Amino acid sequence: MHPLLLPELLGLISGYLSLKEQQRCIQVCWTWNGHFAPLVWKTCTVDYERHTKQSPIPTSALHTYAQHIRVLIFRGFVSADHFTIPCTRLETLKVVDGSSVDFKGFGADIADEVWASLARIVETNPGLTTVEIAEIDRTPMAVFWKAVADHPGIRALRFDQVRVDDEHLKDFWKACSGANVLTLQRCRIGNGSSNDSADVLPTNFRRLQELNIENLLKPLPHTQIELLRYCPQLSSFYWRGGVIHGLARDPLLSILGSGRLPNLDSMDIVGMNLTDLDTEHIVQCMSRVRKLAVYQTNFGPSSLRSLKPHFKSIEELNLLQCPLVTSANIALLLRSCPLLRVFKAEAIVSDDIKDGEVWPCYEHLDTLVLYFDLTLTDHIADCQRTYSLLSKLKALRRLNISRYVTPQGRPIIGDPKNGLQLRLDHGLGQLETLRHLTTLNFDKLPQDMTLADAHWMEEHWKALRVVQGNFNAKNLVLNREIRSFFKDTFSGHVPLPPSH
Numbered sequence: 058m059h060p061l062l063l064p065e066l067l068g069l070i071s072g073y074l075s076l077k078e079q080q081r082c083i084q085v086c087w088t089w090n091g092h093f094a095p096l097v098w099k100t101c102t103v104d105y106e107r108h109t110k111q112s113p114i115p116t117s118a119l120h121t122y123a124q125h126i127r128v129l130i131f132r133g134f135v136s137a138d139h140f141t142i143p144c145t146r147l148e149t150l151k152v153v154d155g156s157s158v159d160f161k162g163f164g165a166d167i168a169d170e171v172w173a174s175l176a177r178i179v180e181t182n183p184g185l186t187t188v189e190i191a192e193i194d195r196t197p198m199a200v201f202w203k204a205v206a207d208h209p210g211i212r213a214l215r216f217d218q219v220r221v222d223d224e225h226l227k228d229f230w231k232a233c234s235g236a237n238v239l240t241l242q243r244c245r246i247g248n249g250s251s252n253d254s255a256d257v258l259p260t261n262f263r264r265l266q267e268l269n270i271e272n273l274l275k276p277l278p279h280t281q282i283e284l285l286r287y288c289p290q291l292s293s294f295y296w297r298g299g300v301i302h303g304l305a306r307d308p309l310l311s312i313l314g315s316g317r318l319p320n321l322d323s324m325d326i327v328g329m330n331l332t333d334l335d336t337e338h339i340v341q342c343m344s345r346v347r348k349l350a351v352y353q354t355n356f357g358p359s360s361l362r363s364l365k366p367h368f369k370s371i372e373e374l375n376l377l378q379c380p381l382v383t384s385a386n387i388a389l390l391l392r393s394c395p396l397l398r399v400f401k402a403e404a405i406v407s408d409d410i411k412d413g414e415v416w417p418c419y420e421h422l423d424t425l426v427l428y429f430d431l432t433l434t435d436h437i438a439d440c441q442r443t444y445s446l447l448s449k450l451k452a453l454r455r456l457n458i459s460r461y462v463t464p465q466g467r468p469i470i471g472d473p474k475n476g477l478q479l480r481l482d483h484g485l486g487q488l489e490t491l492r493h494l495t496t497l498n499f500d501k502l503p504q505d506m507t508l509a510d511a512h513w514m515e516e517h518w519k520a521l522r523v524v525q526g527n528f529n530a531k532n533l534v535l536n537r538e539i540r541s542f543f544k545d546t547f548s549g550h551v552p553l554p555p556s557h
């Protein structure tokens with residue numbers, strides 16, 4: 058047999074080929090067709106690009122290769138017969154109508170036909186686990202919601218900018234009630250003058266473990282929070298309210314206090330109005346804390362005390378823009394939480410970093426967002442000491458050393474002094490141990506980098522893909538040179554073959 062027909066070799070080769078190249082390989086011979094067709098057709102996007110006027114994939118090709126499709130994406134209006142694909146091995150179905158973003162959506166005349174076809178796709182794909190619907194201005198038909206509700210395998214549902222009218226509310230919530238993961242973003246659920254009341258909710262989201270709510274136009278936050286009453290298995294709650302609405306504090310504290318959510322171990326909320334005692338109460342209601350993100354709250358000394366029993370198990374902490382969190386608090390947390398994977402907070406001062414210190418999370422910490430507030434008098438020594446500490450974090454992939462400043466230009470705590478300088482003559486070279494670093498952010502923290510520093514980064518951080526910030530605030534020409542160096546470097550990277 059010719060070596061280029063060996064499945065092992067084809068497997069190796071395909072890891073290095075782009076989708077376009079794989080598409081060409083399909084036409085080489087039957088063996089290659091058999092190998093590459095499942096790869097090329099695994100993810101299939103049926104769309105109509107308004108701007109390039111490219112026609113969508115012909116329906117004949119969809120019928121021929123339907124059995125290979127695992128991820129099927131419809132985008133914008135394509136003719137109704139594109140929705141009758143005979144695939145049976147789908148895992149993910151995604152539909153983006155686009156009418157709400159001025160993209161030609163499903164016309165009123167064929168919308169019913171389209172949703173009926175989509176319902177059939179749901180019914181005929183027992184392996185379907187994920188359904189995503191986005192930018193739907195006209196409420197999907199009951200037949201579609203029923204198909205989703207009756208499918209026993211769907212675990213994840215995501216709705217983004219979907220509108221659900223009153224007459225479909227019951228079907229919609231019923232469809233949601235079987236999911237393990239439910240994500241609702243920018244939707245308008247309910248259109249009437251109705252009370253926004255909870256009577257349209259099913260009695261139980263019996264399997265729901267993860268609920269993500271972001272900027273819903275309707276129902277109002279109070280009712281959004283009421284959903285929590287019906288999720289006995291919930292372990293993770295994420296909430297964002299958008300510019301108009303604040304967090305509905307009272308129902309949140311009352312539901313948490315009622316003991317209805319015994320498995321809740323991850324909270325990710327934003328709430329200017331939560332006091333230290335409120336966040337203390339939230340932590341006290343969690344029997345285990347894996348993740349606590351209480352962005353823009355008044356998390357303070359009481360909350361910190363209530364978190365103490367969880368120091369050994371906590372994996373993710375976000376205390377960004379919490380004005381009561383001090384540098385000493387941050388130092389305490391970083392010294393006490395051995396399993397931290399993600400840590401985000403405002404600022405730590407150099408006095409809170411000891412010589413030769415090693416944080417116990419050094420084997421796990423993947424993401425660090427923290428401004429290092431160094432003294433001006435001994436700036437280089439402070440930089441070196443900080444780099445020595447950071448050099449121990451060998452799992453680190455994302456590092457953001459910039460700090461938030463209010464629109465008035467003030468940081469949220471402390472004085473603006475001087476942050477880390479990314480320079481070899483300030484000890485940057487110690488960070489050659491950060492072999493997994495992919496992202497480095499230093500927005501609004503002007504640097505004085507040279508090309509040698511940039512070359513060093515490129516040479517020692519092989520995983521690096523994003524460097525973001527002002528490279529040299531004093532020398533615009535040099536700044537531009539470094540920027541174009543990184544641009545060339547990253548666009549020239551050969552994509553890594555899949556690791557498995």
Ligand SMILES: *[C@@H]1O[C@H](CO)[C@@H](O)[C@H](O)[C@H]1NC(C)=O
Pocket residue numbers: 222223248249250
């Ligand atoms: C809600 O939407 C439906 C269908 O579009 C419409 O018939 C109904 O009048 C709307 N209700 C209100 C109160 O706007």
Ligand SMILES: *[C@@H]1O[C@H](CO)[C@@H](O)[C@H](O)[C@H]1NC(C)=O
Pocket residue numbers: 250251252254
């Ligand atoms: C709204 O709900 C309350 C009770 O939840 C009820 O007393 C009231 O009549 C309802 N109003 C409307 C307009 O349906």
Ligand SMILES: *[C@@H]1O[C@H](CO)[C@@H](O)[C@H](O)[C@H]1NC(C)=O
Pocket residue numbers: 302303304329330
């Ligand atoms: C926070 O509370 C104050 C006073 O209680 C209120 O005026 C403000 O609108 C609230 N903000 C949010 C985001 O809820």
Ligand SMILES: *[C@@H]1O[C@H](CO)[C@@H](O)[C@H](O)[C@H]1NC(C)=O
Pocket residue numbers: 377426457458459460461462498500525
């Ligand atoms: C880095 O952190 C700062 C301060 O918290 C934040 O304002 C900025 O958005 C972050 N940058 C990125 C790319 O996440």
